Amino acid sequence: MRQQVAAIQDAMAREVKAAGTTVQLDELRRKYLGRKGMVARLFDELSRLEPDERRESGRLLNELKARCEEMISRRRAEIEREETRQALSRETIDVTMPGRRPPLGRKHPISRVFDELKEIFLRMGFEAVDGPEVELDYYNFEALNIPHNHPARDIQDTFYVTDEVLLRTHTSPVQIRTMEGRRPPIRVIVPGRAYRSDATDASHSPVFHQLEGLAVDRGVRFSDLRGTLALWAKEFFGPDTKVRFRPHYFPFTEPSAEVDVTCVMCGGHGCRLCKMTGWLEVMGAGMVHPRVLENVGYDPRELSGFAFGMGVDRLVMLKYGVSDIRLLLENDMRFLKSI
Amino acid sequence: MRVPYSWLKEYVEFDESPGEIANILTMTGTKVESVESDDGGEAVLDLEITPNRPDCLSVIGIAREIAAALGRPLKFVPVAAEGKGAATRELVSVEIQDPELAPRYIARVIRNVKVGPSPLWMQKRLKACGIRPICNVVDITNYVMLECGQPLHAFDYDKIRGHKIIVRRAKPGEQIVTLDGETRALDRDILVIADEDTPVAIAGVMGGLDTEVTWDTSTVLLESANFSGSSIWRTSKRLKLRTEASLRFDKGLDPELAVLGQSMACELFSRLGVGEVASGWVDVYPRPEAPRMFVLDPGRVNRLLGVQLTPGDMAALLERLQIPAKVGRDGTIAVEVPGFRRDLSIEADFVEEIARLYGYERVAATTLEGPLPERIEAPFAPIETSSREIMLRLGLDEVVTSSLVGPWAFDLINLPAESPLKCAVKIANPLAEDESMLRTTLIPSIVAVLRRNSDRDVPNVRCFEIGRVYIPVEGGRQPEERRILAGGLMGNLPEATWGVERRKIDFFDAKGIIEAYLDEVGVEDYYFERFTHPSLHPGRAALIWSRHGEGPPRELGFLGELSPEVSKNCGFPSRVYVFELDLGTIASLASPRKVALEPPRFPAVARDIAMVVPLDVSYRHVEDAIRDAAGELLEDVTLFDEYTGPQVPEGHHSLAFRMVLRAREKTLTDEEANRVWEAVAERVTRDCKATVRR
């Protein structure tokens, strides 16, 4: 009996090892462990043995049965792993093929810069307001201390609709409209579109975008303007950016300044972009002219304020390295998708 | 303005290089655009002079700025050229008829003039400043103007009838041929210099050809006058004539400068031997200006700037600018405003003078103090922001286009002559016809963007713009500026990829974008209705309405396929879809506040229903009928198939819907779901001429 058991075990071990599919394994299982299988037949022979021998052989047979079961199930697991492996291997793809991208809407760079500016100034307590683009002469010029028949009007080439109505040449009229509508403290920014009858070239467009800022309260100082814009420059252009104030003239501010930032290209060492000066002019600013305050019924002895206005198209150009302003309103999708 | 570096050195001592001087000037407010060199390699500063500083339109003015910035004295000794021989008074008479427009007029006479070329050193400087040398007489007047800022004019004395100068307004119908050979019509608003008979010069702008100094001139009448700035500005604008003289006069000059100008010129006439200056001069100055005094409060100056300067510091800074300033016992500063600084009239002006000389860069950077203002917001900002965000999430690219358009815009989209959109705000002085009006619709802008891209072989574009249109208002000065969301789609979907089916964008892609947008922005009860529009395909255009809230339905906008004519004119290779929505209306209807919906607790039952419906029954009618018949248990109904073809009778299409049914408080039984199905089937059969497939 012992020899038979050993022989069956060896034979089965060989055959199980040779089996390559689960179907073959099922067959082997039937052959050895089935109801009429080889192991069952040995069990049948037990009854013909002496009781002592029977007990011993029964134990051997039970062990054989268990071992066979184990061999089969181990082999089955192996085969299934292999089958899965082969199936997955047939599903192998070339991962270097291109992915399918869902459409991704992109914000226009002008909107992006406007949003960025709004966020910076919102954190400093400024809020965004707007006003009409087709404006009255009074708001665009007169109330801003730019009288009729004055050379200050030459600074801005104006599109007129009628003698009294024009396309605003800057977002500054919204300063007046805002101050007329409320009492200080005032901290507003005005993102918007303005128009000048400049001939179009790489840096001039008759339609352009500005962001105006205005703060009016008791005790607003020129140094506050310096601090506000220094903070803005660091937030917008990066922490190493410095600002430089140069005295200038605007009819609606006094003192007035032109504001430069360290060149975004060379960091201030001098390059072609900054004409070797290391500085880029980015805006005009100053303390609100007392006559402007008077024009909206504020007492300049009691209140003071600062205002600034920056060309957003230029900021876009500096930020994204755009060399021609006309690209911004042209909307070539390849250009828009590149930034 | 161009100023030779060496000329400045005649008035201030300095060793700084041209570049250093440029930087010093720029940082104290006189911007140097560039440092160039003239023919001989000498440095010339090119300066931007702001309109408030006509005194800086001169070598002396710039030298004064350098002296102030460096804290050094200005080397300037006024010359007095007395002349000799016959008295000028005997030779010429001057009458000012309008002292408002001509506060001062000084005349001098130079006799035995030998007209010829001016010395080379003078010619060189004139050229460096951009002025063409003509002859010694004219060159002297220009040279002095460049040096001190006072425009001068030389007449041929013998051609002035009656040797009489009358400064008056031109008479209607009068005209003059100016030095440039142009005949110019004059009127009452133009100030002229006239002799006994006719105008001989347009005051402060340009002299007349008839009285011009020629090679034969033997006696010169020299004018050094002062005119009202705004009058000269108006005249020069009117005549479209800007000259070196007018651009100085139109900013308002110091009447005292006229004295300096004539004496510097006469000194040169004598010194260079050009002629004999007659003794004395005729000076008509009916209302001399009184010196202006100003009292400055140093505390206020410090508070406005955010600095701590002593009154002494401030006075010293002003003194450097040749502005006499004295600190009084009470600590205030008494300032005497020099005649050449006509721009200084209020406290803030002096604050700027102090600050710019102290150095803007030395003012600290502080932050705003005080309470935050009350919250305000531009009324359209929220809807613009949310609309932009939703469109981007829907995969559209944002474009920004010009709001200036021309007749091309209407032609581009085939608007008929009578279209109300053609009533636009027109610009009186456009640069070009293409940019001569403000847009009344965004569709041409969008179509132009699509066309530009299509022309450049970018065939797949899905874009939107948020912008204004400008609608003229009857009887209003300003138009209504409406906020518009517009968009355009063309090409394939998905754009270009492999392994999935690609197809052309169609009407329902555009409609789906609008539906998703309206849902997201919170407009309810919207619907689409076929309409016709001259730019759109007659069978593929819809108005968009909302029945939201009280009152009649509100029109939100439209969408449609561009008509074949428009599409063909633009050369589009595929069909193009456009839409336009009024953000003002949408903002008034949108209710973006939503209440969270918890997931349902009981399972849903799905039931499909397929039917054949005549094409003249609108889809919306069928869907409404299904919703109504299914009642409360219907959670959602979606169309999942639409088919026309051989199996469907002519003039019909087959529609297949999936209904999702759910009860709130229990699991629906099959019988309950079937009852709903039957009710729907019965309703569409009765009301929609549908044949339900069972």
Ligand SMILES: [Zn+2]
């Ligand atoms: Zn640089």
